[in-house]
Amino acid sequence: MFLLRPDKPETEQDEAMFDASYKLFCERIIRQRLLVNNEVLRMGQLRQAFIDMVKANEGVDASNYRQDLLKKRLAQDFPQLAFHMPTKRNVCELVFAETLSKDALVDMLPDPSGTETTQSSELSQTDSDNETGRTKCQTTHEDTRTLYTAALFLKRLLSDTPGVSCPWPPTSENVNVTESQTVVPIGLYNLLSWIIGSTEEPTLDHYVNIDDDVHLKVLSVCQDIVYLASKGRKQTPKSLALGLTVRHLTGSSRIVSLLNRLGHCASWDTVLSLDTSLAQLTLVEVSHHS
Template identity: 35%
Template sequence: MKCCIHVASKAKSPITSFSETSWASFVQCAQKWVNLNTAESFVAEKAIATFNLTETWRDQDVPVNVGFHRECYMLFTNKDHIARACRRREKAAKDTEAQLLPEEVDDDTPSKVRVLRSASDGPSLPKRASHLLPVGCLICRKNQYITDSHSRKRSKEKLAQCETLTAGKLLLAAEERRDESLLMHIRGRDLVASEAMYHLSCYRRYTRHLPKIPREGNPESNPYQAGYTHFCKSVVEERLLRNREVLRLSWLNGLFKKIVKEKEGVDISSYKAFSLKARLQKSHPFLRFLKSSRNYLVYVDDLTADEVIHDEATQPSSSDHSEDDTEEDTEPSHIGAGQGTKDSRLLYHAAMSLREIIETKCKTTPKLPWPPTAQDLQMDTASNLVPNELYNVLSWTTGMTTEFRTDGLCANVSVENNLKIVSLCQDIMNLTMRGRWLMPKHSSLAMAVRHTTGSAQLIGILNGLGHCSSNSQVLEHDTALAELQLQRGDTYIPPNITVQVQATLVWDNNDFGEETLSGKGTTHSTNENKEKVSSTTSRPY
């Protein structure tokens, strides 16, 4: 026996045989469902054809070879579902009739069926007054969610209310897309008075393919076009392209002002060289602008460096032009006073080269193992991590030595000063790598301060000045060392203990009352001291 209704796909109840009452309800509902064009309609058609449910069905016996799931029977005989399906059918019939009404059009114009709001696809929006559009996004007609970049929390995107009659480029985009579902809401309406709303993200996606609308009231994007055209033909094409000359931007700006005054009769003495540079870059992208001591050198991109340097000395003087053509007016200053001097430029390039050397050294040198032990925090390890170039620069800068070496090795410095120079080098490398590179000085100094004073605040002060690691990193280091010792087992013998030699064992209870941020996590340990017996003296290990 099988279910002859089966409209509930997840029905799990046992199949029940029809009684006279249930069979009568099933037949009556089937006669109602058969003309409603739904999933239940196919079940009704099949049942009517199989069991010959005509007007004389009451005289027939109830079939015994079929039954029903309880869930399927409840869905199929639900009177509310049948009523809603009837209403949907009546509404669809009215919409179809309204769409087929003839319109007054020319004989040559083909008839066009106008899409109604009630027949549009997508979820419906809450209704308001007749002259107002529904509250919701006109484009997506649903809620959009955005994620905060910092907290990573999701929240509903707020709706933006339209402030122009055509919603900016929304009407134009809808017309190009031929989106009738949107045009029926916004075509021929005052969107400001209708209080149209949309999500900004939906608006950007919907109008992305359209070009930018020029702002009203802006000056002409290409002013002095006649003078600029003559300037390009007589100067750019003749001298820069054909004669392969290298010209100063300030001199070109002065010549452009002169040409505009001759051709258009307009005095543009306030025209900045930076504006001319931007215009030349847009119209002649093959031009290159090299920043010299006080100005830009303009030349074509296929000139070599030797040709540019050779031609720089033969450039026209810009002293005849106003002071507005100087470097300070061509571009905003980012370095400060004295940036164009020879010494500053030399120091700048030296600093950039030194920074590149430090980054290369950090990328090519293996990092310290974790956790770093006493053997990894020796002076030799720190000296190997420091680039020789950085060491020599600091030695010369601080006056520790004046020796100039060409073999790439470190300069000769006394042992006391060598310790200070290597310390400074590690601070510079740690600052350059933004603390991502663990240096021996920072790890060992932080651990020494923790064991000596136990002050978390002192470690924080030194870390803020860039002298050692942070307190949290010291705690991680200490924990990692303890875990490493546990991994070695109970029978581990330190490397400085000699086997089969008489020794004296001393035990003591050491409680460190170190200062922590929370007042908890202080150290309580029992230490063991081994002393080897010698004929003269005993040396602790």
């Protein structure tokens, strides 16, 4: 039985590889761009820059060099670096100087898509494209399933939404902003509020609180969706009030019909029927008072 000196662990061997290129990489990318220029870069970009530098300086293909090994070397040699993993799973880890202020960090953040361009030849656009392609392959199925599940959930909510349910004809008491909210599902309203970034409150127990001017716009879009989902069978305060208002202001059936085709208001026939019914209701009330 022979006694042999144990080889160095594989990780130590890998870490020591390409030492000359690593020193050049640290000088050009880490010190100059991260520590001096205070840039924010992704670990995927740094790995690709290191691979490109090894290829250019040593003529060796280092594409198998693992990202975690490069991160370990950088963390040991540059304790002033900060590594941040975003909450989004499809966004690569960010690397920047820990002295970078929060405001400066926000200004320097790369594009969320991971496809930002760069002036450095070491950080190639090809790497960004490849990284984006890998991300899409890894997350497309999950994202599709999540969105589809959410759509089915909202579809069920919309099917249970009654629309304007007061006796015909609805009056001003039934077609105001307050009543508009009653025909909009909480899930739909909150989802649109999250999508446009008006709130980050994760709840379906109540309508989220957003600014009043944004609230009116979200409520308007939600009513359009309720009207569209029912193929015009469920009226909303917006579909009736907007159609009636346009008829009174313009008297144009073409404008009302155009808005109807765009999903914003009821059809001309419905608006005409509402106007006639309101006029008859007014005559009845007048006769009763007299």
